Every structure is written in C-alpha cells, then in structure tokens.
Amino acid sequence: MAEHKEEWGSKLGVILAVAGSAVGLGNFLRFPGQAAQNGGGAFLIPYFCALFLLGIPIGWAEWAMGRYGGKKGLHSAPTIMGTIGKGSVARYLGIIGVLIPLGVSTYYMFIETWTFGYFLKYLTGGIGIDPSAPIEAQTAVANAFYDKFTGAGADGSLFSGEGLNTLITWVVVFGINIWFVFRGLSKGIEKFVSWAMPVMAICALVVLIRVLTLGTPDPAHPDQNVLAGLGYMWNPNYEKLGDFKTWLAAASQIFFSLSVGFGVIINYASYMKKSDDVALSGLTASATNELFEVGFGGMITLTAAVVFLGLSGTSVAVGGGTFKLGFATLPVVFAHMGAFGNIMGALWFLVLWLAAITSSLSMYQPAVAHLKEATNWTHGKATSVIAGIGTLGALLTLWYSAGGTFLNTMDFWVGTYLIFLLAMAQIIYFAWVFGIDRGWKELHNGAAIQIPGFVKIVMKYIAPAYLLIVFIGFNLQSFAGELKNATASVGARVGLLTILALIVYLVVVTRVGERRLRAAGVDLDDTTPAND
Amino acid sequence: MQDAMQPVQQATLSTAGWVTMVLSLVLVWGGTFWCFKKVLETPAEEKAPPGYGA
Numbered sequence: 355m356a357e358h359k360e361e362w363g364s365k366l367g368v369i370l371a372v373a374g375s376a377v378g379l380g381n382f383l384r385f386p387g388q389a390a391q392n393g394g395g396a397f398l399i400p401y402f403c404a405l406f407l408l409g410i411p412i413g414w415a416e417w418a419m420g421r422y423g424g425k426k427g428l429h430s431a432p433t434i435m436g437t438i439g440k441g442s443v444a445r446y447l448g449i450i451g452v453l454i455p456l457g458v459s460t461y462y463m464f465i466e467t468w469t470f471g472y473f474l475k476y477l478t479g480g481i482g483i484d485p486s487a488p489i490e491a492q493t494a495v496a497n498a499f500y501d502k503f504t505g506a507g508a509d510g511s512l513f514s515g516e517g518l519n520t521l522i523t524w525v526v527v528f529g530i531n532i533w534f535v536f537r538g539l540s541k542g543i544e545k546f547v548s549w550a551m552p553v554m555a556i557c558a559l560v561v562l563i564r565v566l567t568l569g570t571p572d573p574a575h576p577d578q579n580v581l582a583g584l585g586y587m588w589n590p591n592y593e594k595l596g597d598f599k600t601w602l603a604a605a606s607q608i609f610f611s612l613s614v615g616f617g618v619i620i621n622y623a624s625y626m627k628k629s630d631d632v633a634l635s636g637l638t639a640s641a642t643n644e645l646f647e648v649g650f651g652g653m654i655t656l657t658a659a660v661v662f663l664g665l666s667g668t669s670v671a672v673g674g675g676t677f678k679l680g681f682a683t684l685p686v687v688f689a690h691m692g693a694f695g696n697i698m699g700a701l702w703f704l705v706l707w708l709a710a711i712t713s714s715l716s717m718y719q720p721a722v723a724h725l726k727e728a729t730n731w732t733h734g735k736a737t738s739v740i741a742g743i744g745t746l747g748a749l750l751t752l753w754y755s756a757g758g759t760f761l762n763t764m765d766f767w768v769g770t771y772l773i774f775l776l777a778m779a780q781i782i783y784f785a786w787v788f789g790i791d792r793g794w795k796e797l798h799n800g801a802a803i804q805i806p807g808f809v810k811i812v813m814k815y816i817a818p819a820y821l822l823i824v825f826i827g828f829n830l831q832s833f834a835g836e837l838k839n840a841t842a843s844v845g846a847r848v849g850l851l852t853i854l855a856l857i858v859y860l861v862v863v864t865r866v867g868e869r870r871l872r873a874a875g876v877d878l879d880d881t882t883p884a885n886d
Numbered sequence: 887m888q889d890a891m892q893p894v895q896q897a898t899l900s901t902a903g904w905v906t907m908v909l910s911l912v913l914v915w916g917g918t919f920w921c922f923k924k925v926l927e928t929p930a931e932e933k934a935p936p937g938y939g940a
Binding site for chain 1: 897898899900902903904906907910911913914915917918920921922924925926928
C-alpha cells in the first residue's frame with residue numbers, strides 16, 4: 355500500500371479526468387473518417403450497438419473493479435486484477451494495464467507535440483498556405499509542412515536543423531505533462547482537466563458554429579456547401595451493414611475511443627471513496643466522450659473539408675488517413691476561411707491539444723501508482739523514474755520518425771492489440787471469477803442510478819462473446835500484416851524490443867511489490883472481501 | 887484507413903441523413919446533459935435506495 359494516500363477532490367473531478375482520458379484525437383479525426391468509409395449515417399447503428407453492449411458495460415466493470423481495489427488500498431492494475439481474479443495469473447495479466455498507458459505515452463506525446471506546434475503556428479500567422487494558389491499547390495505546402503514538422507523525411511531529422519523546432523516543442527509539451535503528474539492526482543491532473551474540459555467544449559462549440567454557418571462560400575462551386583458536407587458524413591448507406599468489416603470498425607472505434615481496457619479507469623477509480631458512485635460516473639464519462647465524438651467530431655471535420663475541398667477532395671483526404679486529414683488537409687481548409695482562418699485554425703488545434711493532453715496526463719499515473727505501490731517510494735521519486743522511462747521511449751519515437759515505424763509498431767501491439775486482451779481479461783474475471791452477482795452489488799454500492807437488470811446478462815455473456823468475435827475478426831484482418839511490418843524496419847524492431855523491455859521492467863516491479871505487500875500482510879488474493 | 891472510400895456522394899443531406907443525424911445528436915447531447923444534471927443533483931454522500939444491486 356502506498357504511504358501517501360491520494361484521493362479525488364470531487365466526484366466531478368474523477369468523471370472529467372476519465373472523460374478527458376477518453377476524449378482524444380480519435381474523436382475528432384478518426385471517428386468521422388471511419389463513419390464516412392463505413393456507410394455514413396448507417397455506421398451509427400453498429401456504433402451505438404457496440405457502445406451499449408461493449409463499451410459502457412466493460413467500462414462499468416472497470417470502474418467497479420478499480421474502486422474495489424482501492425478499498426483494499428490497492429491502486430495498480432496488477433494488484434487489483436490479482437484481487438479480482440484471485441491469483442497470480444490475473445495479477446501478471448494485469449501488467450498489461452500498466453504497459454498500455456506507459457507504452458502509448460511514448461508516441462502519444464509526439465502526436466500531442468504536433469497539435470501544440472500547429473496551435474502556436476496558427477497563433478503566429480499560419481503555416482504559409484496561399485489560398486489564391488491552385489489547390490494542388492496549397493496541398494503541397496500543407497504536406498511539406500507536415501512532413502517537416504513530423505520528421506517524416508528521414509530518421510533523426512528532428513535532432514538537427516529545422517527539426518529542432520519540433521524537438522523543442524516536444525520538450526515543452528513533455529514538461530507540462532510531467533509538471534501536472536508531479537503535482538499529483540487532485541492538485542495536478544484533476545485541477546487541469548477541471549478547466550481544460552470546459553474550455554475544450556467551448557472552443558469546439560465555437561468551431562462547430564463557424565463551420566455550420568459557412569453556407570456556400572464559393573459561388574463557383576454551389577455543390578460545396580454545408581448540407582453537402584453533412585450529407586457526406588451522415589447520409590446512410592445501409593448496404594454497408596451487411597459487411598462484417600463495418601461492424602468490426604464500429605466496435606473498434608467505440609472500444610478505443612472510450613479508453614476501456616486501457617488501464618486508466620481501473621487506476622483512477624481506485625482513488626474514489628468507498629461509497630462513491632461509480633455507475634453514474636462511468637455513464638457520464640462515456641456520454642461526455644460520445645458528445646465530443648459524435649456531437650463535435652461528426653459535425654465539424656468532414657463538413658468543413660467538403661465545403662472547401664469538395665466531395666472528391668475530401669474522399670482523397672479521408673483515404674489518406676487520420677493524421678493527414680487533421681494535419682495536412684484541414685490547414686488547407688482554414689486557409690480558405692479568410693480573415694477568420696488563422697483564428698479558427700488556432701482554436702481547432704487548441705481543441706486537439708487539449709484533447710491530447712487530457713489523455714496523455716492519464717498515461718503516466720498508472721505506472722507511477724504501480725511503482726509507488728511496489729516500492730513504497732515517494733510520489734516525486736516514482737514520477738521521476740517513470741518520466742525517465744517515458745523520455746527514453748519518446749526519444750526513440752522522435753528518432754525513428756520516417757514513416758512512423760516505431761510509432762506504428764507501438765500503436766498496433768500496445769495501443770491496439772493489448773487493449774483487446776486486457777478488456778477481455780477484465781470482463782471475464784469480473785463476471786466469471788469475482789462473480790457477476792457480487793460484481794453487480796459492488797457496482798451498485800453508493801450508486802446514484804439503478805442499472806437495468808439485463809446489463810447483468812450483457813456483462814456476463816454478450817460483452818465477452820461480442821469482444822471475442824471482434825477480436826477474432828480483428829486478428830484475421832490485421833495480425834499477419836502487422837506481424838510482417840513488425841520486423842520490416844529498424845524502427846519497428848526497436849519498437850518490439852522496447853515493448854519487451856517494458857514487460858521485463860513491469861514483471862520485476864510487480865514481483866517486488868508482491869513480496870513487499872505480502873510481507874506487510876496485504877490480502878492480495880482476496881481471501882477476505884473488502885469492507886464497504 | 888484500410889478501405890477504399892465508399893461514401894454516399896450526394897450534394898446534399900438526404901431525409902434519412904437528417905433523421906440519423908438528429909437522432910444521434912439528440913442521443914449524445916441529451917444523454918450528456920441528463921448525466922451531468924444527475925451528477926450535480928446527487929449529494930456527495932447519497933447512498934443507493936434499498937434494493938439497489940440486489
């Protein structure tokens with residue numbers, strides 16, 4: 355047990371922290387692209403099915419498990435999973451719950467650096483796109499800036515010449531993150547998200563209103579208007595519902611967007627009071643994430659792109675991927691907004707940066723809690739060690755920037771694949787080992803809402819089966835290709851080695867912690883239920 | 887982005903598009919407002935009514 359007892363300052367604080375962790379770049383950039391590619395408005399049917407049958411129920415299980423662990427003074431995924439799963443297998447599977455946020459932080463902060471760098475650029479005049487030039491020339495300027503700023507040209511290019519701008523921006527972004535993590539849960543993370551989330555919502559609302567009032571800005575292209583943009587995103591193509599890939603894409607989007615199986619919720623919930631509500635809190639955090647994803651992401655990104663680039667230009671942009679859409683296409687759109695372009699650009703990238711930092715702030719906390727719990731070190735000492743590990747990982751991401759080989763390897767194996775595994779382990783241990791009746795009671799302890807009884811069946815049968823089908827489909831679709839990619843370049847191989855090194859570190863720390871906690875008489879195998 | 891683009895390329899928002907969009911927005915905006923209203927209305931120390939979780 356950690357010596358220093360940390361707690362959330364308010365119930366709203368933990369909700370906003372979890373929601374902030376969930377709301378990220380994917381809400382604004384990945385979701386609209388996935389919807390447009392998978393049936394437009396029809397995509398929302400499998401999407402909401404996945405939300406209600408997969409995302410929210412597994413999220414509730416995580417909230418309940420985390421708070422239960424907290425009652426025993428446990429705050430890390432390994433010890434909490436060990437308690438819920440009653441043994442070493444669950445405990446060591448729980449390592450994934452620390453590996454995911456720590457591994458993802460190595461590259462996520464690099465992407466966060468882009469959002470902050472673009473925000474600063476738009477505050478000081480934009481990225482140099484001439485709106486009177488042919489659209490191809492504008493796109494070329496935006497692509498050139500993107501390639502230069504992200505180091506896409508060559509490995510190591512961010513460590514010399516103009517690449518140093520990116521490196522310096524990363525140092526600033528990393529410093530801000532570490533400063534808030536150092537300040538601790540209540541004074542750091544909670545305080546930051548308490549103002550960052552409302553500011554993000556207000557900025558997104560301003561951008562949304564501006565986009566919806568664009569009308570038909572170019573009389574020469576009457577087909578490029580707001581309604582056409584909304585139609586591109588929302589007109590349903592029901593034929594797509596017969597394609598398994600659509601259901602897979604929807605489930606994956608929900609899953610990754612809500613941050614379930616990520617290791618953060620279980621850690622954050624462990625700092626709640628014994629009788630704090632988790633049912634309404636979990637639902638509210640999920641709803642907030644959906645507001646940002648469907649309410650803002652689904653209305654802004656593609657609508658703005660169609661208004662200025664047309665249907666075919668937007669199709670090309672979406673096909674280019676999430677990052678190109680956000681960092682190379684939207685700057686062209688802002689260049690066409692006249693006097694408001696730079697202001698809108700600054701606001702948009704501020705929204706993306708806030709979305710990114712409220713997520714990245716949550717990524718070190720599970721690893722810090724894990725180390726503190728295992729060693730009984732102070733918060734400052736544990737944070738320093740984790741910051742050091744994070745710096746090493748981030749430097750590798752920055753170095754292997756060409757083609758994002760290191761980033762893509764970490765993103766697939768840690769930020770995607772392991773999330774499936776952890777979520778599956780969590781829901782199975784919760785519903786089948788801890789017991790669904792006991793879990794249901796735990797979930798409702800202090801609850802401000804009554805969850806409908808059928809959710810019990812969803813948690814025990816439907817969610818694990820749904821997840822298993824999605825996981826099998828995901829494997830069939832991506833596993834072989836990604837395995838080949840994982841050894842195809844130096845950056846990718848270094849990525850795999852980094853994952854292995856992190857696993858070794860986490861196993862050692864978990865083992866040290868297990869010995870220390872057992873010696874201190876902590877009930878790690880849940881032989882005695884925690885008191886309410 | 888794995889798939890080739892297959893959007894519904896109409897130059898306006900169809901009736902079905904309007905319906906889907908409005909329903910989705912009502913669900914996420916309404917759901918979020920309801921949740922936050924409930925959170926803010928619930929006293930910090932409130933316990934579940936008898937029978938909850940039974």
